Amino acid sequence: MKVAFQGEPGAYSEQAVFNYHGQVETLPCESFDAVFQAVNADACSSALIPIENSLAGSIHQNYDLLLRNNLHIVGEYFLRVRHCLIVNPGVDKTEIKKAISHPQALGQCAGYLQSHGIKAEQTYDTAGSVKQLKALGARDVAAIASRRAAELYEMEILEEGIEDNPENFTRFLAIQKEPVLPEGEAKTSIVFTLKNQPGALFKALSVFALRDIDLTKIESRPLQGKPWEYLFYVDFIGATHHETSRRALDHLAEYALMLRALGSYPRFKPQTNPS
Amino acid sequence: MKVAFQGEPGAYSEQAVFNYHGQVETLPCESFDAVFQAVNADACSSALIPIENSLAGSIHQNYDLLLRNNLHIVGEYFLRVRHCLIVNPGVDKTEIKKAISHPQALGQCAGYLQSHGIKAEQTYDTAGSVKQLKALGARDVAAIASRRAAELYEMEILEEGIEDNPENFTRFLAIQKEPVLPEGEAKTSIVFTLKNQPGALFKALSVFALRDIDLTKIESRPLQGKPWEYLFYVDFIGATHHETSRRALDHLAEYALMLRALGSYPRFKPQTNPS
Numbered sequence: 079m080k081v082a083f084q085g086e087p088g089a090y091s092e093q094a095v096f097n098y099h100g101q102v103e104t105l106p107c108e109s110f111d112a113v114f115q116a117v118n119a120d121a122c123s124s125a126l127i128p129i130e131n132s133l134a135g136s137i138h139q140n141y142d143l144l145l146r147n148n149l150h151i152v153g154e155y156f157l158r159v160r161h162c163l164i165v166n167p168g169v170d171k172t173e174i175k176k177a178i179s180h181p182q183a184l185g186q187c188a189g190y191l192q193s194h195g196i197k198a199e200q201t202y203d204t205a206g207s208v209k210q211l212k213a214l215g216a217r218d219v220a221a222i223a224s225r226r227a228a229e230l231y232e233m234e235i236l237e238e239g240i241e242d243n244p245e246n247f248t249r250f251l252a253i254q255k256e257p258v259l260p261e262g263e264a265k266t267s268i269v270f271t272l273k274n275q276p277g278a279l280f281k282a283l284s285v286f287a288l289r290d291i292d293l294t295k296i297e298s299r300p301l302q303g304k305p306w307e308y309l310f311y312v313d314f315i316g317a318t319h320h321e322t323s324r325r326a327l328d329h330l331a332e333y334a335l336m337l338r339a340l341g342s343y344p345r346f347k348p349q350t351n352p353s
Numbered sequence: 354m355k356v357a358f359q360g361e362p363g364a365y366s367e368q369a370v371f372n373y374h375g376q377v378e379t380l381p382c383e384s385f386d387a388v389f390q391a392v393n394a395d396a397c398s399s400a401l402i403p404i405e406n407s408l409a410g411s412i413h414q415n416y417d418l419l420l421r422n423n424l425h426i427v428g429e430y431f432l433r434v435r436h437c438l439i440v441n442p443g444v445d446k447t448e449i450k451k452a453i454s455h456p457q458a459l460g461q462c463a464g465y466l467q468s469h470g471i472k473a474e475q476t477y478d479t480a481g482s483v484k485q486l487k488a489l490g491a492r493d494v495a496a497i498a499s500r501r502a503a504e505l506y507e508m509e510i511l512e513e514g515i516e517d518n519p520e521n522f523t524r525f526l527a528i529q530k531e532p533v534l535p536e537g538e539a540k541t542s543i544v545f546t547l548k549n550q551p552g553a554l555f556k557a558l559s560v561f562a563l564r565d566i567d568l569t570k571i572e573s574r575p576l577q578g579k580p581w582e583y584l585f586y587v588d589f590i591g592a593t594h595h596e597t598s599r600r601a602l603d604h605l606a607e608y609a610l611m612l613r614a615l616g617s618y619p620r621f622k623p624q625t626n627p628s
Binding site: 109111130131132133134135136137138139142180181185188200201202203276277279280283284286287290292293294295296297298299300 | 384386405406407408409410411412413414417455456460463475476477478551552554555558559561562565567568569570571572573574575
């Protein structure tokens with residue numbers, strides 16, 4: 079089993095692959111496009127892509143790629159993003175004057191750095207900053223990255239979870255060529271567009287409300303250049319091979335201009351989060 | 354008039370300030386937190402913050418800051434993100450071997466770079482890469498950044514709009530201490546939470562549908578650690594001082610656990626986009 083992800087070895091996406099699949103072979107890809115290409119070309123058995131973050135929002139680019147490619151969502155995973163303060167072995171916290179990392183990671187640890195009198199310096203990548211620090215060998219510099227990055231470069235973690243807001247989660251989707259028939263509680267992800275009519279969304283949501291189907295996500299995304307047209311992302315509890323869900327989707331198809339089911343998959347239970 | 358934005362001089366956010374306000378004084382801030390602090394402390398008259406991007410999604414962090422601070426949305430602006438290929442004066446396109454920029458900008462121009470045989474090298478900032486290129490004086494390197502960054506550092510733009518996907522827009526919100534009473538077509542942005550009951554969202558949306566009020570945005574955001582609870586972001590056409598909108602919000606308050614109106618403001622008309 080070989081799983082593709084976007085980023086450098088040691089990236090948070092790679093950490094998510096190991097948490098979700100256990101010890102598998104990984105295939106680092108430069109871009110999300112390259113991840114989808116790898117799955118299409120059978121260069122890997124599946125991929126794990128980030129779809130939304132609790133602070134940074136939905137990653138529309140990956141919705142676009144899901145719509146353009148004929149792959150299936152077969153699972154989901156929530157990664158708690160825990161930033162680590164990483165140093166060369168033997169360095170003491172009092173020696174650190176500067177932290178290097180990606181601007182987003184530095185921003186998420188700004189309070190911690192300030193209260194410890196540590197200056198921030200931007201680099202282009204979290205895992206890359208650990209690699210850089212190892213090459214540098216400096217004792218007054220720390221890198222901020224994932225536990226996985228520290229382990230990969232045999233560096234020392236002085237503190238884990240230094241982010242100011244602990245509610246920092248990224249939701250990942252597992253995608254592959256073949257769909258699955260999930261057992262137990264399932265989720266289904268769909269994308270649709272509606273006719274530009276008053277109350278169109280209200281009607282569309284009635285197909286779920288009338289059948290007591292719970293929604294776990296709804297999001298409108300404006301179609302640029304078409305001021306009144308939107309893509310809608312909806313996740314609901316149920317699977318396309320369940321009678322009630324199937325009827326709801328048939329009903330929705332009566333209103334929708336375009337409707338795509340991206341996959342039905344087992345719902346991730348946060349309490350079983352191994353991270 | 355002095356307007357705060359997040360980023361370095363020459364950042365896309367600064368470009369948005371000039372497009373929206375004309376020639377005003379700007380106040381660059383290190384973080385979104387610092388932008389809100391600047392408005393609260395009267396270090397500026399207002400601020401312009403990005404709230405969503407057509408490829409990268411909603412910026413939840415700025416919704417959090419809107420909820421934590423008692424400021425008002427008074428306007429919106431859509432910036433078409435147009436990446437420029439920027440060089441030292443006199444350099445010809447055939448000389449360029451390498452492009453430097455923020456990874457996101459490089460990713461958005463990947464097709465262009467590949468078709469021109471230009472390698473990509475990551476830096477931490479778009480405007481910063483122009484500054485760096487000027488200091489370097491290299492003739493075989495280009496930076497990718499905004500038109501504003503090129504002008505600021507007196508560098509030359511060889512090509513504008515080199516992004517692969519032209520549908521790249523960022524929506525900005527103007528925020529200040531005092532609310533406005535918008536004339537003409539207005540939009541209102543609200544945030545609310547609902548009781549955890551089947552069909553709760555459907556009921557909540559009925560307050561708009563029953564009054565023929567058009568929604569221009571709806572988004573659910575899971576509250577982490579509370580698997581069935583959500584924040585909802587809704588934008589609708591209308592202003593809180595209009596009778597119909599006021600009644601709809603009164604009605605919504607009957608269902609909502611929490612309801613905050615973040616501001617009513619003139620709707621931005623894309624066709625008047627000065628960029």
